[in-house]
Amino acid sequence: MSKASTADGHDELQRGAGGALGAEEAVRAWRRAADSAVLLDGFHALKHALRFGADVPVALAVDKAAARALADDLAPDVAGELAARLVEVPGDVLRALVPRLHPTGVAALAGRPARADNLAAIGRTGRTTPVIVLDEPRNLGNAGAVIRLAAGYGAAGVATTGSLDPWHPIVVRGGAGLHFATAVERLTVAELPDGPLYALDPEGADIRGLTLPDDALLAFGSERSGLSDALRARADHLVSLPMRPQVSSYNLATSVGMTLFHWSAHSTHAP
Structure with a gap:
């Protein structure tokens, strides 16, 4: 995936780039870029973003030595790059820059991948x-968990419809920075790419009797209201997951995980 970011923020980030920054310079660079950049909240989000090629010019830590030890232990493949980028700042300074300080005491900013690149990957x-x-998801944390699943299964991308921003900081936190391992964009139903669309619905055919094609669009409605009328009209197939009677629904991320596992069991392209 390209490292290109949105126009806003990228230049600001580049002006603040470099592991040799002092703490005051790094904080100034952060404040210039924060409104348009992607917040990487915690060590694991930063680790994944670096691993999958994100632009991460500003990275801060309350305890740089502790963050480097985590990298040596959990992510030696990016330990050198992380060490070169991290700037140590006091805890009260970092707390003032983020909505909630992650237990690892690490936060960073990244440029958002170009929409054109994401659309090309998805389509x-x-x-x-x-x-x-x-389809019109409501819960930010659930959306993040789905993106994490999609990255793990090597999905071509995640498209959301409706008002939820899939790059909201809470979604990125829930996805542990794995937005950069797949393509993530908000689209209308009319903008969805070509391909057979299999939509999850309690009235659909039992998924256990189906083979999901590799180029499928796998669509999931919100837990509260299910599929929108527009998505249902676009669907080529309605599919159901096995469920005990009188159980209302599965969590969204659980449904996506079950469906991706079923796809992977029949595909030669699954990881």
Whole structure:
């Protein structure tokens, strides 16, 4: 995936780049760029963003030595890059810059991937892994968990419809920075890419009798209201997950995980 970011913020981030920054310079760079950049909240979000090629010019830590020890232990593949970028700042300073300080005492800013690159990844002809479609999702944490699942299964991308911003800081926190391991964009139903659309619905055919194609769009409605009328009209197939009678629904991320596992069990392209 390209490292290109949105126009706003990228230049600001670049002006503040470099592991040799002093604490005051790093904080100034953060404040210039924070409104338009992606917040990486915690060591694991930063680790994944670096691992999957994100632009991360500003990275702060309350205890740089502790963060480096975590990297040596859990992410030696990016330990050198992380050490070069981290700038140590006092805890009260970092707390003032983020909504809630992560227990690891680490936070960073990244440039958001270009929308055109994400759309190309989601819509490319001959996809060999599915696109996950979240139809008007409501819960930010659940959306993040789905993006984490999609990255783990190597999905081509995650598209959301409706008003929820899939790059909201709470979504990025829930996804542990794995937005950069797949393509994540908000689209209208009319903008969804080509491909057979399988929508999860209690009245659909039992998924256990189906093979989901590699280029499928796998669509999931909100837990409260299910599929929107527009998405249902666009669907080629309605599919149901096995569920005990009188149980109302599964958590959204659970439904996505079950569906991706079923796809992976029949695909030669699954990780």
